[in-house]
Amino acid sequence: MANAQTLAASLNPATSPDTVARAELREIDASARWPVIIFLVSGLIWLLIGTGFALISSIKLHTPDFLGDYQWLTFGRARTAHLNSVIYGWSTNVAFAVAFWLMARLSRAKLRHGGLLIVAACFWNLGVTIGVIGILAGDSTSIEWLEIPPYATPLLFVAYALVGVWAIITFRFRKSEHVYVSQWYLLAALFWFPWLYSVAQIMLIFEPARGTVQALVNWWFAHNVLGLWFTPIGLAAAYYFIPKVLGKPIHSYYLSVLGFWSLAIFYNWAGVHHLIGGPVPAWVISAGIAASIMMVIPVVVTAINHHFTMVGSFGALRSSPTLRFVVFGAVNYTLVSLTGSAMAIRGFNEVTHFTHFTVAHAHQGMYAFFTMVMFGSVYYIMPRLLLKEWPSATLIRTHFWATAIGITFYWVELSIGGWIQGTEMNNASIPFIDVVQHTIPYLFLRSVSGIVITIGHVAFAINVVWMLFARRPAGATAPTLFHPPAALQPTPAR
Amino acid sequence: MNRGPLIFLGIFFALAFSWTGVVLTNQIQFGSLTPFYDQNDGKTYPEKRSGLAERGRLVYQDLGCLYCHSQQVRRPGFGADTERGWGDRQSVARDYVNDKRVYLGTMRTGPDLRNIGARQPSADWHYLHLFDPRLTSPGSIMAPFGFLYEYRKVLGERSPKALKLPADYARRRGLDQPGYELVPTPRAEALVAYLLSLKDTYDFPEAKPYVPKTGGGAK
Numbered sequence: 178m179a180n181a182q183t184l185a186a187s188l189n190p191a192t193s194p195d196t197v198a199r200a201e202l203r204e205i206d207a208s209a210r211w212p213v214i215i216f217l218v219s220g221l222i223w224l225l226i227g228t229g230f231a232l233i234s235s236i237k238l239h240t241p242d243f244l245g246d247y248q249w250l251t252f253g254r255a256r257t258a259h260l261n262s263v264i265y266g267w268s269t270n271v272a273f274a275v276a277f278w279l280m281a282r283l284s285r286a287k288l289r290h291g292g293l294l295i296v297a298a299c300f301w302n303l304g305v306t307i308g309v310i311g312i313l314a315g316d317s318t319s320i321e322w323l324e325i326p327p328y329a330t331p332l333l334f335v336a337y338a339l340v341g342v343w344a345i346i347t348f349r350f351r352k353s354e355h356v357y358v359s360q361w362y363l364l365a366a367l368f369w370f371p372w373l374y375s376v377a378q379i380m381l382i383f384e385p386a387r388g389t390v391q392a393l394v395n396w397w398f399a400h401n402v403l404g405l406w407f408t409p410i411g412l413a414a415a416y417y418f419i420p421k422v423l424g425k426p427i428h429s430y431y432l433s434v435l436g437f438w439s440l441a442i443f444y445n446w447a448g449v450h451h452l453i454g455g456p457v458p459a460w461v462i463s464a465g466i467a468a469s470i471m472m473v474i475p476v477v478v479t480a481i482n483h484h485f486t487m488v489g490s491f492g493a494l495r496s497s498p499t500l501r502f503v504v505f506g507a508v509n510y511t512l513v514s515l516t517g518s519a520m521a522i523r524g525f526n527e528v529t530h531f532t533h534f535t536v537a538h539a540h541q542g543m544y545a546f547f548t549m550v551m552f553g554s555v556y557y558i559m560p561r562l563l564l565k566e567w568p569s570a571t572l573i574r575t576h577f578w579a580t581a582i583g584i585t586f587y588w589v590e591l592s593i594g595g596w597i598q599g600t601e602m603n604n605a606s607i608p609f610i611d612v613v614q615h616t617i618p619y620l621f622l623r624s625v626s627g628i629v630i631t632i633g634h635v636a637f638a639i640n641v642v643w644m645l646f647a648r649r650p651a652g653a654t655a656p657t658l659f660h661p662p663a664a665l666q667p668t669p670a671r
Numbered sequence: 672m673n674r675g676p677l678i679f680l681g682i683f684f685a686l687a688f689s690w691t692g693v694v695l696t697n698q699i700q701f702g703s704l705t706p707f708y709d710q711n712d713g714k715t716y717p718e719k720r721s722g723l724a725e726r727g728r729l730v731y732q733d734l735g736c737l738y739c740h741s742q743q744v745r746r747p748g749f750g751a752d753t754e755r756g757w758g759d760r761q762s763v764a765r766d767y768v769n770d771k772r773v774y775l776g777t778m779r780t781g782p783d784l785r786n787i788g789a790r791q792p793s794a795d796w797h798y799l800h801l802f803d804p805r806l807t808s809p810g811s812i813m814a815p816f817g818f819l820y821e822y823r824k825v826l827g828e829r830s831p832k833a834l835k836l837p838a839d840y841a842r843r844r845g846l847d848q849p850g851y852e853l854v855p856t857p858r859a860e861a862l863v864a865y866l867l868s869l870k871d872t873y874d875f876p877e878a879k880p881y882v883p884k885t886g887g888g889a890k
Contacts, residue, residue: 238780241804241812248818253735315733319774348675356678365682372686376694381772388767390702392775397693405686441682445689451777454745456762461697527750531741531779602779605754609782610810616780617812 201285203561208287209278210562212294214645216274217555219302221641223266226309228631230259235627239620249313257312257324264402265305265325265333268543271551272410273301273340276363278558279417280344283360284351290343297339304332320381320391322399327382334378337371358433362413365441369405373398389456393449400448403542408444408510411547412479414554415507419486422500422557423493428485432478440475443468450521453530469521476514483507496658498573502553505581509545513538528603533616534595541588544630549580552637559641560656565649567657572640574659579633587626594619704768707875716873717769720865725771727865730858732772734816741776742785742869756790757783758871759880766871766878781813789870797863798834798855806840819859822851830854 234256236243244250273294281288288294308325311317316326325333344367348360377398380386386394420427427433449457449465487504494501516538520529529535556573560566567573594616601612706715720728731737744758752758762785767773791797799806802820804813820834833852841847855863874880 237814238812241814245815246817251734251816251818252814253738254733256738257735317733317735319732319735319737319772321737321777356675361678361682364678365685368679368682369686372690376690380694380698385771386698387702388704388770389764389773389775390698391773393697394694397689401686401689438681438685441685442688445686446693449693452775454749455743455775456764456766458697458700458764461693464692523749530750531777533780535777603751605751609755610808613780613812614810620812 202282205281205285205287206278206561208289208291209281212288212291212298213274213278213558213562215295215298216270216277217559218641218645219298220267220270220274221638223262223270223305224634225638227259227262227267228627228634230255230262232624232627232631234259235620235624239617239624248315254313254315254317257317258309260322261305261309261312261324263543264322265308266302268407268547268551270298270301271555272366272407273298275414275551275554275558276344276367276410278562279359279413280347280363283353283357283363283417284347285353286347286350289346289350293339293343297336297343299336300332300339301336304329304336307332318382320395322402323377323381323395327378330378330382334371334375337374341367341371357417358427358430358437359413359417361437362409362416365437366406366409366413369401369409369445373401373405392452392455393457393461396448396451397445398448400451401445404440404444404447407543407547408440411506411510411550412440414550415483415503415510418499418503418550418553418557419483419507422497422503423486423490425486425490428482432482436475436478436482439471439478443471443475447472447517447521450526453521453523453526466521466523469518472514472518476511476518480507480511484511496660498567498570498577498657498659499553499557501577501659502549502556505577506546506548506550506553509541509549513541513546517542528596528599530599532595532599532602533591533619534599537588537591537595540584540591544580545584545588549584552576552580555641559644563644563649565644565647566654567640568643568647569640570657570659572636572643573657575636576633576640579629579636583626583630583633586629587623590619590622590626594622701764704765706768707765709873712873716875717766717871719769720868723861724864724868727861727863727868728771730819730862731774731865734862736784737774737776737778739778739780739813740782740784741779742773742783743775744783744785744871752783755782758786760871760874760878762871763875763878765875781811784866784869786871787869788867789872792867794832794863794867795835797866798832798859799836801859801862802834802853803840806837816859819856819862820853821856822846822853825850825852832860 233244233250234252237245237252237255241252248254277288277294304325308329311326311329312324316328317324318326344364348364377394380394381391381398385391416427416433446465446468449461450469453462453466455462483504484507494504519525520535520538529538556567597619598612598616601607601615602609706717708715742762744752744760744762746761747753753760766785796807800808801816803815803817804811805815829852833854836844836846836853838847846853
């Protein structure tokens with residue numbers, strides 16, 4: 178960031194020499210308080226619900242008779258309820274919250290028309306609730322990533338329209354002359370998602386295209402929800418918080434420009450790689466593969482920018498919860514994207530397509546990258562909104578280690594299981610039922626890692642609720658850190 | 672990069688590029704693909720589904736079958752789809768023109784179902800398999816769909832569709848009371864009709880079987 182502070186100042190607002198700027202930021206934070214908190218808390222509730230469905234579906238895959246008599250919880254529905262709870266419930270809610278706060282902060286403008294956002298939050302969560310209940314009741318559309326039944330989607334659309342209008346207003350009223358890289362990502366994401374969503378709704382549900390054109394629209398949409406909605410929000414947060422917490426500028430401005438535009442151009446073609454070998458024109462698959470490989474450019478560029486900013490400051494990972502989560506996410510962004518490019522190569526795809534390898538990959542992207550960056554952001558934002566500190570460093574530590582170890586183990590073991598599944602499936606001399614049997618140990622281990630991750634989520638939830646209801650302390654407070662960093666020891670606050 | 676409108680234009684054209692390429696161009700290229708009229712057979716392929724099978728498609732959709740079963744056969748030499756007997760030839764776009772919703776799928780926790788109607792044409796097998804997959808396929812991890820069946824008192828004659836469960840299995844599950852039968856509900860019947868309708872056992876000029884069999888062509 179251009180207005181870089183020292184590490185100590187950025188970690189402890191009370192000691193900042195720049196009190197005027199601080200007061201301004203505090204006003205901005207105060208204006209953002211309720212809209213952001215409402216989105217964050219609803220996101221958290223969905224995270225817990227989604228985790229519950231995740232465990233149910235995971236257990237069903239190795240113990241198929243578990244809850245087998247309940248139609249509402251049959252695998253195809255519980256799994257879909259899991260996906261929609263965590264994507265539209267947790268991830269999108271928290272993405273909204275972080276995006277609003279970043280947008281207000283980076284525009285150096287008070288968040289206007291917060292009421293609009295609160296209405297949007299109500300519509301959005303009502304839409305997702307009706308959607309998930311609809312899926313459990315059997316109204317799923319069975320279009321991947323668009324399962325929410327058509328009677329709930331207008332609510333989501335109204336919510337999104339309100340958010341879009343708000344974002345443009347806020348950007349127009351910005352006070353800072355410089356548009357920071359995070360803002361490009363936020364603006365782009367807020368603009369891209371409604372476009373994707375409306376085209377997909379029209380061409381798949383309201384006026385369905387014929388035959389396998391549907392599959393192309395489906396994957397153009399579904400992959401772009403990751404690439405053009407969650408990824409930009411996650412990257413915007415990483416681009417903001419890494420330099421912010423470290424108190425030093427991002428490694429290279431030019432690389433961030435290159436990274437943004439190459440992502441914008443290549444990512445949106447990449448979704449077709451989900452149809453390699455499928456009944457769609459070969460040219461469009463080849464174009465999708467080419468775009469997926471070209472994604473190496475924005476990924477490497479962003480990796481250089483994020484990781485080189487960290488060089489020389491790794492000590493800060495010991496103390497700052499925000500930094501630890503965000504850097505874990507940023508590292509996983511690099512890994513998951515490079516794996517993704519590899520998975521688009523035909524020879525690699527021949528093995529991994531249709532296997533649990535893809536499931537592991539998807540969780541690395543949505544969880545190890547995106548969700549972890551969001552956790553880190555929440556740890557930074559909440560104290561500034563509530564003017565309170567996190568009640569327990571132990572709970573934050575539990576949250577970090579449980580989720581970090583859980584998701585890493587999940588990704589590693591399920592990737593191995595998926596790879597074995599893929600190679601065996603391509604060998605017709607191995608009976609299919611044996612291929613299935615050989616995946617069971619890995620599916621079981623997946624449930625184990627799910628339980629570990631759940632422990633982390635419970636720790637997170639306790640900390641958030643505790644914080645919300647804790648009394649606000651009088652006077653200046655020090656942030657909750659894992660370890661008091663050396664730089665902070667002699668500050669006046671202590 | 673500080674000019675708002677310029678950034679916005681860039682953002683707009685980035686997505687417009689792929690929207691044109693992936694969505695619009697393909698819609699123009701094969702979005703109005705029609706079924707193929709075979710003069711020798713005097714029939715149009717793919718054939719339309721029966722009303723019952725079409726209702727079964729909705730059961731397939733609402734239970735989320737596609738999250739474990741794909742419906743696409745890849746070309747020989749790419750994967751082992753044809754070697755596994757999942758189809759005589761690769762699936763092509765024309766196979767799907769009558770499908771109101773396309774369930775290509777991205778996962779093969781279970782086998783591909785594009786030709787399940789040809790591979791397993793017995794309705795009785797499907798009824799047993801859906802009731803408890805372990806009955807017909809020991810070691811399977813497929814979800815059981817007992818809720819698609821009704822255990823009821825026999826009124827008059829036994830239903831011809833009543834499940835013929837192995838005796839020890841019926842005893843273990845308490846499904847062996849005299850005068851009672853286990854029958855599929857209409858949803859199960861529709862689902863099985865749909866599964867049986869899944870067979871691309873015809874040729875298109877653009878898609879011939881991989882290994883031509885004697886007397887090939889439409890079976």
